[in-house]
Amino acid sequence: MTSDPPSGEEKPASRNFIEQIIDADLAAAKNVDQIHTRFPPEPNGYLHIGHAKSICLNYGLAQQYGGKFNLRFDDTNPTREEQEYVDSIMDDVRWLGANWEDRLFFASDYFEQLHDWAVKLIKAGKAFVCDLTADEMREYRGTLVKPGKNSPDRDRRVDENLELFAKMKAGEFPDGSRTLRAKIDMAAPNINLRDPVMYRIKHAHHHRTGDTWCIYPSYDYTHGQSDSIEGITYSICTLEFENHRPLYDWFCEALGIHHPRQIEFARLNLTYTVMSKRKLLQLVTEKHVSGWDDPRMPTIRGLRRRGYTTESIQAFCERIGVAKFNSTIDMAWLEDAVREDLNEKAFRALAVLNPLKIVLTNLEPGQTIDIEAPNHPQNPEAGMRTLPLTREILIEADDFMEDAPKKFFRLRPGGEVRLRCAGIIKCDEVVKDAAGNVTELRCTFDPDHARKVKGTIHWVSAARALSAEVRLYDHLCAVENPEDVPEGKTFIDNLNPNSLQSITAHLEPSLVDAIPGTHIQFERLGYFFVDPVDSTPNKPVFNRTATLRDSWTKVKN
Template sequence: MSTEVTETQPKDFIRNIIAEDLANNKHDGRLATRFPPEPNGYLHIGHAKSICLNFGVAEEMGGVCHLRFDDTNPIKEETEFIDAIKEDVQWLGFDWGEHEYYASNYFEQLYAFAVQLIKAGKAYVDDLTGEQMRELRGTLTEPGQNSPYRDRSVEENLDLFERMRNGEFQDGEKVLRAKIDMAAPNMNLRDPAMYRILKAHHHRTGDAWCIYPMYDFAHGQSDSIEKVTHSICTLEFADHRPLYDWFIEQLDIFAPRQYEFARLNLGYTVMSKRKLQQLVAEKHVSGWDDPRMPTLVGMRRRGFPAKAIRSFCERIGVGKSDSWIDMSVLEDCVREELNEEAPRAMCVLNPLKVVITDYPEGQEEIFSAPIHPQKPEMGQRQIPFSREVYIDRDDFMEDPPKKFFRLGPGREVRLRYGYVIKCEEVIYNDAGEVVELRCSHDAETLGKKPEGRKVKGIIHWVSAERALPVEVRQYDRLFNVESPGASKEIDFRDEINPDSIKVLSPCYAEPGLALASIGEAYQFERLGYFCVDSRDSRSDALVFNRTVTLRDSWAKEK
């Protein structure tokens, strides 16, 4: 097993700890990390940071990373979420190989651990309701009070726990609690629940169990069973570490070491799984894969490349204190990646018809343009030109200001890759709206500068006759504020940006885009990066999602 850390690898306190442990032959030079999602929802960008860290350090330092589903709550867990999590991890470029595990694999062993603690006088069956337990738990400044059932005998506890397993009691009627210290300063040590009764069908074990371990009991022991050497998690679990350590010590089993790092807080969105579920359930978004969502499936549908997500996680680093990351940092990573890889195309979002009056009717020319201006090896694309074309309405003004270099009455512009045209006449409808421009063209300007004059403006266009009708969806921040829900007086849902999606149809694109594949990304010249929507696109009706603009326009508007 290689333990070498190259000089080019990014350094952080987690990697430094692991490198030192490997150098000292701790755990016999073995490295095992794990990514332990609960299969009760879809992964979001915060999980991507953990995935890149856990799988990344294992990959860099010759170890293994386990994918373990902590499936201890059958009420909220579904196979759908398991499949989605696997797809997300693989999409990010990581592979767990043979190391796919489930906490439910260990239910029998966890039950045996619980029996061991009961026999040692370290666990007891309690009849208090959840509300009664909360009342006796105490506060941060006041100690809790012992349950009246805390001193049951070992024999009685063993009998009751077995009967719990056998289904003799109803949901919530009894729980198994650890017997630690109701006066402990750390609230997690005040006799936490270990098992609860849940008569629910489990997605893997079926109806074999009607009691299920609590997350805090199953988590550390699962790490131990799998011989995880470095249990890496986010800061909110720091206060839980003494409880994990207590269970491990009492059971006298292999002891993984837990290390906490700062979670990812991304501006203008929410990362709480509960809040994301609310957005989906209440139809504020179209689903978990809505391109405005911070879920990985949503970002994938929007066109964010996996490599850009990994670059983002590397750029923000791994620290010990929480901080907010602006959305623009993520979008910059996306732009950098797409600028390198995305082929170019032209698309008119708000079409205005232009008739080239001195161009022969029925004639068509084919202009050649680079698929990528910096990558000649990608070849050329063919763009048809005809008497009638569409331009974007924003590229015309009836009374343009001095520094407006696009089209206006009597003004000239160059059609990108084509001729210089001049606006000779503006056609209006009965409501006084501009519906058509009539222009002349300079036949000597194809690929050449016009004689005796300077034309500064270059605009995109498509042939009206050969244009491909498409739908374009422009996305913006899902929320209007950087920290939705930060104010206790305002519901986070009231801070949703009402303009977070704008649907444009019909838009007109180069005909070559008819061959675009689902999920394929393009730079629409002058407009931004767009990808073919994976849910709503059909071969005869393409939908393009705007991934990001060409530059960070949001920062300029703030």
């Protein structure tokens, strides 16, 4: 998808393939009493826009079918997980509108049960302790075209496996010296079924269980069993887990426990950014960005700081839909969603980013004319504000052209243009410096609102304007697919050097009291957000959320 969302008459929404599966199961009374979904993040980083799609899908299905929704942290890797990530994920999921009520869980809550089930599999001859190193295990595993070969330890007696596993749990072996593996089929075409690892030895402090455990279950072993414990009916995950589904099923069937149904959907990929947690972490640690909440990042925290709203992300996820095949969505779809939402919500204000001074020669020095302007032109209930028009004003430099083409409807020598919400000005004189650069325009002001002219521009009082930091954000990466790089290069080489431009802009004086977290449309320039981190009293900092559509830049007279 690379074009804007379709417009026109609304059509009834069709059922996506997951809804069709659920509908069929409900009709057949198959495995479903009440729909129960979950969002199961690993607390090893901040959530990004791809996770938002999963959250909206899982929570949306639970709401749609009158079911339940869980938030569960799959916290099985203590060396990469932190409480900071747990806290941020909870905050972001809540901000996205998903309500897990009292169903907050952690895989670490189930460590005892998972251990007991592992013992059960050992006793059933379906799991064994393996002494192979990680490198040896890879060698024994085989390839897509070559079957693996059995570990020399695969036929260990049950009592020996039980004793070794107990010693692993007791901390008697060093890290990496032994693993517990499921005994499935080393010749299976699906490599995930070639005796996968269930437990590894890792003497590491866990953010919740402390030093109680020194063996930790693998994700593949933990995930399905955690779903089963919680009574999940549908384990909805992204396509990279499709090849893991037979293993998910094997564990549930081998243990004889409640068996959720796994359904895979296409993950969200966006142009001009990266979505890998590892790569996002690299951007943070190497200081290519200011942090996980840098507004250039595709993290939920970054989008929030840039000014994206809950409703805009929900609408975006709804628009792109749920598919079975991976594709890349144009960033324009996300930007369009936030524009549509903020067009209704954001109050208007005047700001000049690249100023050119105008002297209104028929106004007296010190004279001020109070101009009444609507806070929102489509919403009279939003009220009015007062703009000071003074002898010296500022306009955008590119709203004047000395040698203007015929269809240039802004200001030119001898030409007229309307000041937004005020009267009309006529350019009488162009003042230049010694190098021939335009430094000032001298104009006359006509307060007549009835007279028609073709162009309207924005402005601020030079004397009364608020000088403020404005951050102009562009795409994080300079190319659509930043991971498509030649040999010897990485995605870092595709970062956009112009992704952030910080300028001092001139704003209407009412914005001095702008509250952090407020959305504002700078007329003809775009949507901006009062930065909630760096803004201080009477010194707001503005982040550009999105530019305006071309059609929106034409302000009506």
